[in-house]
Amino acid sequence: MNSNPQKYGVFGDPIHHSLSPAMHKAAFSNLGLSAVYDAFLVKPEDLEKSILKAKDDGFCGLNLTIPHKESVLKFDFISPDPFSKMVGAANTLRFSSNGIEAFNTDAMGALLALESENFHTDGKNILIIGAGGASRSISFLFGLRKNPVKIVNRTAEKAEKLAVEIQEKTGNLNVSGGGFSNLLPDIARADIIIQTTELGMGKYENVSVFDQLESDLKNENLRVAELKKYLTPESVVFDIVYNPAETKFLREAKAAGAQTMNGTMMLVYQGALAFEIWTGKKPDISVMKNAVLKALD
Numbered sequence: 152m153n154s155n156p157q158k159y160g161v162f163g164d165p166i167h168h169s170l171s172p173a174m175h176k177a178a179f180s181n182l183g184l185s186a187v188y189d190a191f192l193v194k195p196e197d198l199e200k201s202i203l204k205a206k207d208d209g210f211c212g213l214n215l216t217i218p219h220k221e222s223v224l225k226f227d228f229i230s231p232d233p234f235s236k237m238v239g240a241a242n243t244l245r246f247s248s249n250g251i252e253a254f255n256t257d258a259m260g261a262l263l264a265l266e267s268e269n270f271h272t273d274g275k276n277i278l279i280i281g282a283g284g285a286s287r288s289i290s291f292l293f294g295l296r297k298n299p300v301k302i303v304n305r306t307a308e309k310a311e312k313l314a315v316e317i318q319e320k321t322g323n324l325n326v327s328g329g330g331f332s333n334l335l336p337d338i339a340r341a342d343i344i345i346q347t348t349e350l351g352m353g354k355y356e357n358v359s360v361f362d363q364l365e366s367d368l369k370n371e372n373l374r375v376a377e378l379k380k381y382l383t384p385e386s387v388v389f390d391i392v393y394n395p396a397e398t399k400f401l402r403e404a405k406a407a408g409a410q411t412m413n414g415t416m417m418l419v420y421q422g423a424l425a426f427e428i429w430t431g432k433k434p435d436i437s438v439m440k441n442a443v444l445k446a447l448d
C-alpha cells in the first residue's frame with residue numbers, strides 16, 4: 152500500500168445506512184488501488200463548506216446522497232455535466248485540475264441494471280411510479296432516449312409538471328404524467344414498470360402502490376388474480392428499493408407472472424459509473440455486488 156492513498160467519500164444525512172463505503176472499498180482493493188472511502192454525516196447547512204474542505208484536503212471524488220443531490224448544484228464553484236444540469240441533481244463529484252465537476256450516475260445505473268438482466272429498453276413503453284428525486288433522473292434519461300414515458304404519482308400535478316419539463320428539455324413529446332386513477336391500464340400498456348417511491352421500505356414495508364387504489368386491487372385476496380389481467384410474462388417490473396430485497400409490490404407482480412428485479416444492481420451500477428469517472432478504470436461489477444450483498448446480510 153502506498154502511504155498516500157487517494158481520498159473518496161460519501162456525504163449524506165442520514166448516512167449510517169450507506170453501502171457505498173463497502174462497495175467502493177471492495178472495488179479499489181480488487182484493482183490494487185490505494186484509496187480510502189469513508190461516509191460523512193453532512194448537514195444541509197454544512198454542505199458547501201464540507202465540499203470545499205474536501206477539496207483542500209485533497210479528495211479526488213465524492214458521492215452525494217439524500218438530501219444533497221439537488222442542492223449541490225446551486226454552488227457556483229460546481230460545474231455540472233450536461234445531464235446532471237438538465238435533471239437538476241448530481242450524485243457524484245470529481246475534483247481535478249478542471250475544478251469540481253458534478254455528474255448524475257443514478258439514471259444510467261438504472262438503465263445498466265435493466266440491461267444487465269437482459270431487459271432491453273430501446274423503444275419500450277416505460278411506466279414510472281413516483282415523481283420525486285429518484286424518479287426525476289430516471290424519467291429524464293428515458294425521455295432523452297426517446298422512449299414513450301408515463302409518470303404516475305400520488306400527487307398527480309407533480310408528475311404532470313415533471314412530464315412537461317421533460318418534454319420541453321428533451322423534445323420528447325411522448326412523455327406524460329398523471330395520478331394513480333388509471334394505474335391498471337397504464338400497467339397494461341407498459342413494457343417496463345419502474346417503482347421509485349419509498350413504498351415497500353421502512354415504515355411502508357407492508358404497503359404496495361396497489362394498496363392506494365380505489366379498485367378491486369384494494370382487496371388483497373383478489374389482487375394477484377386481478378393483476379394477472381394487466382401484467383404478462385413479458386412485463387418487466389423493476390423496484391429501485393434494494394432493502395428489503397423483495398418489496399410487497401415486487402412479490403405481487405411476480406405472483407401475477409411478471410419478470411421482476413430489485414434495486415441492488417442499480418446501486419451497484421451507479422457506484423461503478425462513479426468509480427469509473429474518478430479513476431478512469433472499470434471496476435469488477437461482481438466484486439461490488441458481492442460487497443453490497445454482504446453488507447446487507
Ligand code: ATR
Nearest residue numbers: 281282283284285286304305306309347348349350
Ligand atoms: P426520492 O428522492 O426517494 O424520490 P422524494 O423526492 O421525497 O424522494 O419523493 C418521494 C416519492 O415517493 C414521491 O413520488 C411521493 O409521492 P408524492 O409526490 O405524492 O408525495 C412518493 N410517496 C411517498 N410516500 C408515499 C405514499 N405513502 N404513497 C404514495 N406515494 C408516496
